[in-house]
Amino acid sequence: MIRINLLGVERQKARKAVAAFDSTRHTSFACAAVVLISALGIGWWYWALTQESARVDAEIVAAQDEASRLRSLLVEVQQFEARRAQLQQRVALIQQLRGGQSLPVQLLDILSKSVPDMLWLTDVEEKDASVTITGLSTTLIAVSDLVGNLGTTPLLKKPIDIVNTEVQTQVQQGPSNGQPSADLIKFTVKAQIAGAEPSGTKK
Numbered sequence: 001m002i003r004i005n006l007l008g009v010e011r012q013k014a015r016k017a018v019a020a021f022d023s024t025r026h027t028s029f030a031c032a033a034v035v036l037i038s039a040l041g042i043g044w045w046y047w048a049l050t051q052e053s054a055r056v057d058a059e060i061v062a063a064q065d066e067a068s069r070l071r072s073l074l075v076e077v078q079q080f081e082a083r084r085a086q087l088q089q090r091v092a093l094i095q096q097l098r099g100g101q102s103l104p105v106q107l108l109d110i111l112s113k114s115v116p117d118m119l120w121l122t123d124v125e126e127k128d129a130s131v132t133i134t135g136l137s138t139t140l141i142a143v144s145d146l147v148g149n150l151g152t153t154p155l156l157k158k159p160i161d162i163v164n165t166e167v168q169t170q171v172q173q174g175p176s177n178g179q180p181s182a183d184l185i186k187f188t189v190k191a192q193i194a195g196a197e198p199s200g201t202k203k
Contacts, residue, residue, distance in 0.1 A: 107126060107155070110150065111124065111150075113149070116142045117142065118137060118139060118142050119142040119146055120136050120137070121134070121135040122135050130190060130191065130192050132189070133189040134187070134188050135186075143187045146189065147160050147189060150191060156193060157193070160189060160191040161189065161190050162187060162188070162189055163188040164187065165186070165188075167184070168184050169184075
């Protein structure tokens with residue numbers, strides 16, 4: 001009598017089926033893990049790119065704000081430079097005017113201090129490094145005093161010359177019309193300015 005163990009064969013087939021199921025399940029788990037890791041990696045990469053983009057956008061905004069501030073400062077600096085240039089031109093013009101007026105101002109100051117009593121100046125002319133003074137006086141002594149006073153200033157060279165003196169008879173005005181009054185002396189004094197050269201003179 002022949003016996004066949006059918007139970008052993010069925011068990012072997014069942015073991016093979018379980019082994020095949022385990023292999024498929026491992027493969028599925030591996031694929032799912034790969035997909036999950038890839039999704040996490042892509043998500044992290046996207047998040048990092050989003051953060052970097054936000055940071056770059058913030059830097060761009062800050063740079064634009066700084067550029068706007070610098071442009072406004074540049075405009076202010078340009079306005080300041082233009083204003084300073086105008087002020088410098090005005091200062092230079094004032095200094096030039098002062099330099100050109102210094103000699104007449106000094107002459108007037110000296111003359112105002114040098115004129116004695118009973119003497120009046122009628123004209124002062126400064127030309128070609130010389131000054132010519134014309135006036136009226138009641139006495140020659142007053143004219144001499146004027147020349148002496150002018151000789152004490154370093155602005156004028158010595159000697160100071162009395163170019164001309166002329167006696168003028170004045171006529172009274174009022175009840176005694178036509179009656180002569182005291183005589184006046186018309187004088188002209190000329191002096192050279194120290195440190196100045198006549199026009200056309202070359203050094």
